[in-house]
Amino acid sequence: MNPVARAVAVALAALPLLAHAAPVTLIQAGHVLDKPGQAPRAATTLVVEGGKISAVLDGFIGSEKYPEARIIDLRTRYVLPGLIDSHVHLTSDRAGNDGALALVTTSQAAWAYEAEMNAHKTLQAGFTSVRNLGDGPEGITLALRDAINKGWVQGPRIIDAGTPISATAGHMDGRLGYADWVQEHIADDNLCDGVESCRRAVRKQIGRGVDVIKIATTGGVNSVVGAGVGKQMFDDEAKALIETAHLYGKKVAVHAHGDGGINLALAAGADSIEHGTLLDEQGVKLFLQSGAYYVPTLSTINGYKERLAADPNAYSPDVLAKIKWRIGITGKAFKLAHDKGVKIAFGTDAGVSKHGRNADEFELMVQFGMTPMEAIQAATVNAAALLGIGSTAGTLEAGKSADLIAVGADPLRDITELKRVRFVMRAGAVAKAE
Numbered sequence: 001m002n003p004v005a006r007a008v009a010v011a012l013a014a015l016p017l018l019a020h021a022a023p024v025t026l027i028q029a030g031h032v033l034d035k036p037g038q039a040p041r042a043a044t045t046l047v048v049e050g051g052k053i054s055a056v057l058d059g060f061i062g063s064e065k066y067p068e069a070r071i072i073d074l075r076t077r078y079v080l081p082g083l084i085d086s087h088v089h090l091t092s093d094r095a096g097n098d099g100a101l102a103l104v105t106t107s108q109a110a111w112a113y114e115a116e117m118n119a120h121k122t123l124q125a126g127f128t129s130v131r132n133l134g135d136g137p138e139g140i141t142l143a144l145r146d147a148i149n150k151g152w153v154q155g156p157r158i159i160d161a162g163t164p165i166s167a168t169a170g171h172m173d174g175r176l177g178y179a180d181w182v183q184e185h186i187a188d189d190n191l192c193d194g195v196e197s198c199r200r201a202v203r204k205q206i207g208r209g210v211d212v213i214k215i216a217t218t219g220g221v222n223s224v225v226g227a228g229v230g231k232q233m234f235d236d237e238a239k240a241l242i243e244t245a246h247l248y249g250k251k252v253a254v255h256a257h258g259d260g261g262i263n264l265a266l267a268a269g270a271d272s273i274e275h276g277t278l279l280d281e282q283g284v285k286l287f288l289q290s291g292a293y294y295v296p297t298l299s300t301i302n303g304y305k306e307r308l309a310a311d312p313n314a315y316s317p318d319v320l321a322k323i324k325w326r327i328g329i330t331g332k333a334f335k336l337a338h339d340k341g342v343k344i345a346f347g348t349d350a351g352v353s354k355h356g357r358n359a360d361e362f363e364l365m366v367q368f369g370m371t372p373m374e375a376i377q378a379a380t381v382n383a384a385a386l387l388g389i390g391s392t393a394g395t396l397e398a399g400k401s402a403d404l405i406a407v408g409a410d411p412l413r414d415i416t417e418l419k420r421v422r423f424v425m426r427a428g429a430v431a432k433a434e
Contacts, residue, residue: 024049024069025402025428028060029079031410034396036081036377040412043075048402051428055398072430074406074423080376081396082128082156082403082426083418084383085358086295087253087274089134089351090115090122090141090158095222096307096314112140119144119155121356123431126421128403129157129384129393131347133214133253133274134164142209154431157403159387161253162210163190165201165241167233171220171255195240202244212387213245214253214274218261221300221322222352229277229322231260239268251388253295259283266290272386274347275300277326279333287342293386295347296334298364301327303353331368338369345386346379359418372415402428 025048032044034056045061047054062071091111094102106114122130135141145158166172168191190205192198202213217233219225238254242265245252251271256262259280262273266286272293276283279294287294304323307314315323337344348361365375384394392401406423424432 024066025072026061026066026069027072027074027079027404027425028062029074029406030076031078032056032396033078033080033376033412036373036380036395040078044079046079046396046402046404048425048428051402053396053398053400053402056396072423072433077406077408077422078410078417079396079404079406079423080411081380081394082405082424083126083359083379084129084131084346084387084389084393085122085127085348085350085361085379086131086272086293086345086383086386087297087347087349088122088130088132088355088358089349090118090130090132090144090355091135091351093118093303093351093353093355095303095352096319097316098314108138108140112143115140115144116147116153116155118350118355119148119153119158122350122358123154123156123424123426124421125356125358126405126418126424127156127358128405128424128426129159129387129389131159131161131212131253131387133161133212133255134351135160135162139208145211154426156426157389157393157401159211159389161212161214162205162208163187164214164216164255165190165192165198165205166216166255167191167237168193169225169232171216171218171223171232192237192241195236198237198240199244202241202248206245206248206250210250212253213241213250214255215241215265216255216261217265218256218258220255220257221326222319223322224316224319229257231258231264233261233264235264235268238264242268242270251386266292272345274349276333276337277329279336284336284340284342287337288340291343293343293345293382294334294337295345295386296337296365297347297349297352297361298330298334298368299357299361300349300352301330302357302360306354331364334365334368338374343382344370344374344378345383346375347383357419359421362415362418366415372412375415376411376418402426 027046032041045057148155164172192201219229254265254270257277384390407417411417422434
């Protein structure tokens with residue numbers, strides 16, 4: 001075994017594996033929001049067997065009925081389904097000039113360890129499922145997804161998009177901003193120009209084993225190019241991408257800021273719009289007609305503000321101008337979508353904001369018009385439906401995975417309680433207990 005392989009093996013052996021659950025675990029909970037959107041339950045016992053919830057019972061049931069059971073006492077806690085973040089980037093939360101430098105100075109092995117660390121932070125914050133919309137070098141998060149599923153390392157359930165797709169010089173062109181001699185060594189098989197090229201790019205990701213396809217129809221705030229955040233893809237290209245993904249049974253998440261890119265993606269059958277910063281009335285109509293979800297990623301502005309406070313030169317001038325615009329306009333599209341009844345799923349863009357701080361998004365959602373219950377629904381029932389895991393997660397019901405969290409006070413009264421998660425269970429195994 002070479003030294004690198006030996007070091008990796010030793011490190012993996014030291015990582016905390018998912019604890020094996022007892023044959024029956026009884027969770028005695030003082031308050032349970034088992035089905036967000038409906039009234040919470042009072043004293044309740046959740047029966048967990050084989051990593052799943054087998055029963056939800058009134059009152060505190062104990063050893064009199066299950067003499068061999070392990071009992072977890074959460075009688076002073078508020079219990080909810082495990083939270084779901086529909087938009088994360090697990091490989092890193094470095095950005096700006098620091099992120100650009102990291103791309104050419106960090107080894108693939110180091111990226112892998114960083115992704116595992118961020119997954120652990122995310123789980124500790126109470127997010128038991130995530131949709132990862134950018135996998136980093138060499139399929140790192142696809143491998144992390146599989147390692148978590150095998151129980152090798154601890155982390156949330158991952159729905160992974162592999163490498164996002166855009167047009168050449170679009171938001172997902174990783175070569176932007178680098179010298180020509182560096183660009184020659186950066187992969188570009190996620191880029192497409194024209195219908196056949198776009199179909200091929202989707203099939204490339206399908207062949208890698210992705211769960212969902214991500215595309216970009218507009219520029220981005222962090223794109224190192226001064227082309228703004230408007231439409232950067234032709235209608236036939238977007239249609240080819242989305243139709244090919246749907247042919248293989250994969251949903252499509254679309255990065256789009258400008259209204260042109262939002263509307264062409266919705267018209268082509270997109271399943272979700274990420275960011276949607278310049279959503280207009282036509283976009284609202286298309287959302288309502290198609291049933292697509294809006295994933296607002298409001299808390300990106302927290303990451304921007306924190307990095308600029310630490311270093312006013314953290315971003316290039318072109319990017320900084322877009323960041324200032326994004327900070328100033330944040331919340332307007334969200335309020336429009338919410339007021340008009342567009343379906344909203346919780347998503348943070350963690351990686352732009354800091355991993356482990358995902359729950360900061362709740363505070364902004366409430367600030368811009370949601371009730372605490374609606375915000376929790378967005379991070380449970382709605383997000384589970386968008387990710388295609390509604391039969392497994394999103395509510396606490398018999399037959400579903402035992403993914404749940406507990407906080408110390410009622411989050412329906414104070415949504416910031418979700419920043420202080422005290423207990424996390426993922427698939428019946430305790431990941432955090434205070």
